[in-house]
Amino acid sequence: MSLYRLAWPLVRRFDPETAHALALWALRRRLVPARRPRPDPVLRRHVLGLTFANPVGLAAGFDKDGTAVDALAGLGFGFVETGTVTPRPQAGNARPRLVRLEADGALINRMGFNNAGATALAARLARRRHRAVVGANIGKNRDSTDAAGDYGACARVLAPLVDYLVINVSSPNTPGLRALQDRAAVDAIAAATREGARATRGDGGPPVLLKVAPDLTADDRAAIAACAADGTVDGLIATNTTIQRPDTLRAPDRDAAGGLSGRPLAPLATRVLADLYRRTGGTVPLVAVGGIDGPDAAYARIRAGAGLVQLYTALIYAGPGLVREVVNGLADRLRADGFTRVADAVGVDAASHEAPA
Template sequence: MIFSPLSPLLRHAGIAKLTSDTLLRMDPETAHRATIAALRLGLAPVQQEPDAPELRTSLCGLDLSNPVGMAAGFDKNAEVPKPLAQVGFGMVEIGTVTPRPQAGNEKPRLFRIGPAEGVVNRMGFNNEGHEAAFARLKGLRVPAALGVNIGANKDSADFVADYVQGVSRFADLADYLTVNISSPNTPGLRNLQADEALRRLLGEVLTARAKARTRVPVLLKIAPDLDEAGLDVIASVIAATDLDGLIVSNTTLSRDGVGGLENASETGGLSGRPLFDLSTRRLAQMRQRVGTLPIVGVGGIHSPQSAIAKIEAGADAIQLYSALVFGGFDLLDRIKRGLVAGIRARGGKSVADIRGTRTDDWAAGRGTI
């Protein structure tokens, strides 16, 4: 998925007078490349003040200055993890990267649903492959937790073998790895969420992890379109492993809340604000099933209130992406300030103090922002 929070960058740098409306009329992939270029040139606003102590978070043994991360999909090729960290993200996840380079699906493959603040994408793991990402990350010091999201090539004869290659390649560079089996845009990929396939996948991935010099945390990213029986299967499988955590969730094939709007009928996964309720309910339902296992909440966060709700539903940390299409990087600062205010208003001293306080409500579909 691709977007451009370019307008705030350009306003900060004073190098152009482009409005958000103008950027939203641009081809999304062109706008995205311009944003990457601006970040590479050092034109992004750098966070000047340290994060508030209330935002310090522990995730899978990693110490984060704040619990708000950049989700995978923005920096597919590990071009700008350091500038993203300097903007103020507590973690930055690059990828999805596959063993071999692939072009992804044919264009057009990204569509905005402006009135609903939603995005439909069918990118198809377009990326430059393991070696290009590895070369950029080798020796790089990123002032945030660095995640590498690994996937499988579309034409691979063995998806599991591709994930094993990803673990072997990046285990000694990343702070954590994400095994992404939840994209709807690679045919057959979501089948790896089924019982026997998932057992084989996690068995081989975690065996590969055990052979690395360092024990890198491994998280599994799942889809929001699983029913409760599917969640039961995943919970049962991971209970028998030493998987470190979950990321809930990827995009949805559902079009609830956007039916009839322009671009809503396009093939692909829906993200952004319309995904919030479904992804948060699935997060809460997984929290009920996995106890204290770390969970990163993703999907539809668009405001400080929605970020707080995601944590109250059971997330240890959260990630953003699609909302930045409409809110720019200014949204990151607003969310962090809102989290601090929310924690204090609830009598807490940290994110952990409010985590899971409304899990049952969200799991039952009674959650509200």
């Protein structure tokens, strides 16, 4: 049993947001013991013009302000996504705003983009030492009336310091944000993001991805796939948290307000991913996130169409040793099926997943 599992009865006595702040503090102080995964050439990835030591990343929202990027990369992640940050710092919604659904291996959050602002993140990223790929996930301030301007402002500040940018238009906790997933809004936001990035970075800017909600309609998914296929954005991240509440939920807090993440999100996130893979004919880099809780889930998501995967909620329940378990287990599963590189496994099962309603 891992040290983290042993400590869990103590961890769960803290309110979830306090426990999270303590975890980040312990990471920064290098108090989190975790054996790194073994480096393995089968896991090396070249995608989005970047090289990843392995395809397993930390999802956005865990280290919004980039306070522990080096320590998180040190756990063995192939990439770490910071953010969501907004141009100006903001407090987010009132606490409590993060709820554990322990019986379901899930969380519900309504954080509302609490963050220290893009400039503070940039200052921290300028000091980072680790070589892992680092992304910044960007959003708009709650009270902003110029969404595209906000994404552009974040891109301008962060582009020189990151390997990729993510346009987040899929959080359920900023009123009106998810309406920005339509074609016209994505076009305007992507253009502003690229323009902001080019203003401060000579090479044309980092790749720009779009993070989508699992609750999109088929028409929305068609529009998003078209944006990626025509190069408006360079890749897609599927998915953010869901506003749906699957019937399988057992925990007493199942009806809390906010976005649901973790194990119950996995079936829906997988179907959205496979649908986007089919719609883009496998030509667009896709990052899978949503309920990935071990090597089997990570491998299944790659087979469903993901070039890269990310985790968040499972880390809260399983602890930092999960990174090594997923990375090593993924290499074992690829080899067992005769694959010599991740790219050959991407999408082999995409046809077998039913499209979401």
